[in-house]
Structure formats: C-alpha cells, structure tokens
C-alpha cells in the first residue's frame with residue numbers, strides 16, 4: 001500500500017530556519033514542496049496536524065545494535081521498532097558490540113545480511129578502526145560505511161582494541177581525502193585508574209574529566225595533522241567545551257556530541273547499586289551537567305545522540321543486593337526515549353524545538369554524510385515525527401520496545417511525546433511490517 005503523494009499541514013513545522021506554519025508536499029517518498037499552510041495540492045492523502053508540531057525524524061548517529069553475535073543484548077528488529085516509537089527515523093549502527101565487529105568488508109556484509117528485512121527505520125553503518133586495519137578503509141567506504149569509529153582506551157571488547165596516538169594519526173590521514181569522519185571514544189587510559197570500591201562515586205573518580213581532556217587533545221592534534229574530520233562521541237566532561245571551541249575557532253574540522261543521560265542525570269542522584277546508570281565516560285556531577293547545557297547553547301557541542309548500548313540484564317550485575325560499578329557492563333539503554341528526555345529539560349531551559357531538532361536531526365545527519373536526512377527541506381526524504389510538546393508521561397521500561405526493559409529513566413516523568421511517524425512519506429507504526437532501508441554514506445542504497 002504505497003501512497004505516492006502526501007500533504008501534511010501543521011501550525012508548527014520545524015524547518016531549518018525556525019518553527020513556522022506550513023504545508024509539506026511529498027511525492028514518491030521525497031519532499032517536493034514546502035508552502036504556506038493553505039497550500040493547495042492534489043494529494044492521495046492529506047493530514048492536518050493543527051497545532052501539533054511536525055519535526056524532521058530524529059537521526060540517531062550513535063546506536064549499538066549488537067547483531068549479529070550479541071543479538072541477545074539488542075537486535076535490528078527490536079532496536080528499530082523502539083527507534084520508530086521514539087520518532088527516530090534513521091539510526092547509524094556502531095561497529096561494536098556485534099560479532100564480528102565491523103572492521104572488514106566481510107564483517108560489514110555479515111551485518112548487512114543480519115539487518116536486511118528486519119528494520120523498521122532506515123539504518124546506516126559506521127566502520128571500525130582498529131590497529132592494523134587501515135588497508136580495509138577503502139573497501140569499507142566503497143561498500144558504504146559512513147566513516148569510522150575508534151577508541152583511545154580499552155573498548156571492553158577484545159576484538160576491538162584501541163588505537164595509539166600514532167595509529168590514530170595514520171588512520172585519520174588515510175581518511176582525509178574521503179571527507180568521512182573519524183568518530184572517537186575519547187578517554188586517555190593514562191588518566192584512568194581502578195575504582196577503590198564498587199560505589200558510584202569511586203567509579204566516577206576513576207574516570208575523571210582530565211581523561212577526556214587529554215584524549216581530546218590527542219584527537220585535535222591528529223585532526224590538525226591529517227586534515228580529516230574528527231568527532232568526539234559522548235562528551236561527558238563539560239569543562240572540555242572550551243578546548244573544543246578553541247579547536248573549531250582555529251579551523252580544525254572537529255565536532256562533538258553529548259547524550260541525553262549526561263543532560264538528564266547527575267552523579268549525586270544515582271541511587272546506590274543502580275548499575276543501569278553505568279556508562280563510560282560516567283555521568284558526572286550536577287555542576288558538569290550545567291556546563292554541558294551551556295556548551296550546547298553556545299555551539300561548542302553540536303549534537304545529542306543516544307549512545308544506546310544495552311546488554312543482557314545479568315551483565316549489569318543485577319540480582320545482587322547492590323550492583324557493583326566495577327564489574328557491571330557499561331552502557332545506557334535509551335533509544336526510544338532520547339527526544340522526550342532532551343526536550344523535557346531543554347524546554348525548561350528556554351531552548352526551542354528548532355534547537356532540539358538541530359542537535360538531534362540535522363547535525364547527526366551531516367556528521368554521518370546523509371544529506372537527505374535530518375531536515376524538512378525540498379529534496380529531502382519525507383521522514384517526520386508529530387510531537388506533542390506538552391504531553392507528560394512516566395517511563396515504564398517494560399512498555400518500551402527495546403529488547404530489554406532496564407533503563408535509568410525507569411519511573412521518570414518526561415514531557416513531550418511522539419504521536420505519529422512517517423518514513424519516506426508513509427505513516428508507520430512499530431507493529432507494521434518493517435520497511436526501513438539500508439543506506440550508504442551519501443544516502444543511496446547500501447550495496448553491501
């Protein structure tokens with residue numbers, strides 16, 4: 001049941017230059033025209049949202065699906081249905097913690113065959129940069145990866161070791177001509193210690209802001225050396241914003257993202273033993289959360305993405321009276337919640353839907369090299385979310401569509417909820433047959 005034309009009106013359409021009343025006309029899955037609210041076009045289907053805002057679908061450029069190999073943690077079917085329910089119409093899958101990790105063309109093929117036919121939203125893939133696989137880069141880019149992810153510290157997965165400074169430089173030099181980004185987990189192992197005990201405070205103290213700072217300095221120097229585009233994933237230390245701004249001002253191709261959990265929670269509020277709050281770098285203290293919000297406001301941080309990274313509940317050490325933050329697996333589950341979680345706080349701080357949309361749709365699409373995604377603009381893919389900005393609701397993990405219900409947002413009341421979603425101009429729900437596409441860098445179909 002393919003609808004070839006669609007006309008959607010709203011009094012609050014979130015366009016790249018602001019929120020305005022408008023009508024969006026879609027033909028063959030693409031936005032053909034944007035006009036006044038009263039725009040007249042013959043359409044197979046017309047929708048009038050009235051005062052309900054229409055946003056570009058969220059582009060989440062940082063999702064760990066874990067299939068194949070660790071599908072019991074999260075898989076394409078569950079992750080993409082959860083994404084859809086949360087207004088996320090494109091996800092970019094990280095090269096770990098699947099098995100194999102996506103560091104070779106063969107591994108990408110395995111990923112593509114695992115994903116094919118299962119995806120409720122569009123999916124694209126990051127490649128992985130590990131010691132010794134620079135020779136795979138050209139093949140992986142040709143096969144359609146968005147760019148490469150690397151670590152500067154132990155990733156937790158033996159087959160995905162970190163790069164040294166020298167390896168980072170040569171990997172980025174190999175990428176420079178392609179224009180693809182190197183996205184970096186930036187913590188410096190020389191600044192990280194073993195936690196003194198199993199408490200949350202000891203865990204936070206073991207991975208201090210200076211570990212992020214030193215690693216970001218390494219990335220900045222590699223970016224300056226190579227001319228390649230560098231991106232800091234999940235920035236948690238707000239004090240690093242000045243360093244990032246200074247590098248940008250110096251003309252270095254650098255960007256940074258943070259995550260809903262760093263913007264929502266603070267170390268002071270993590271209940272004892274609640275290892276569902278564990279991630280690396282850690283959720284830091286409230287003063288740091290303030291710094292992150294300021295950095296979003298002044299543009300030092302460019303985007304907000306979920307870093308959805310679930311695991312089996314047993315690996316979180318649950319079932320014991322007190323979870324141990326030394327041994328629990330790190331990673332936060334939030335793909336379905338990102339837009340509501342960020343909006344809940346952003347609106348109280350005076351930010352608009354246009355700001356949130358820039359952080360969560362436009363920026364991640366540009367980072368990933370997906371030019372038809374992330375904006376309501378003529379020629380773009382007709383991926384939309386209708387979003388009720390005033391709806392208040394309480395998170396129940398068991399009602400979410402993630403593979404596992406465990407989430408640090410359990411019981412939290414959020415403001416703002418996605419009510420309808422269109423993918424390529426077709427209205428879709430999580431229970432529909434999956435019609436997401438697999439995309440290559442540039443937005444075309446992934447050849448595999």
Ligand SMILES: [Zn+2]
Pocket residue numbers: 062064094307309
């Ligand atoms: Zn991650």
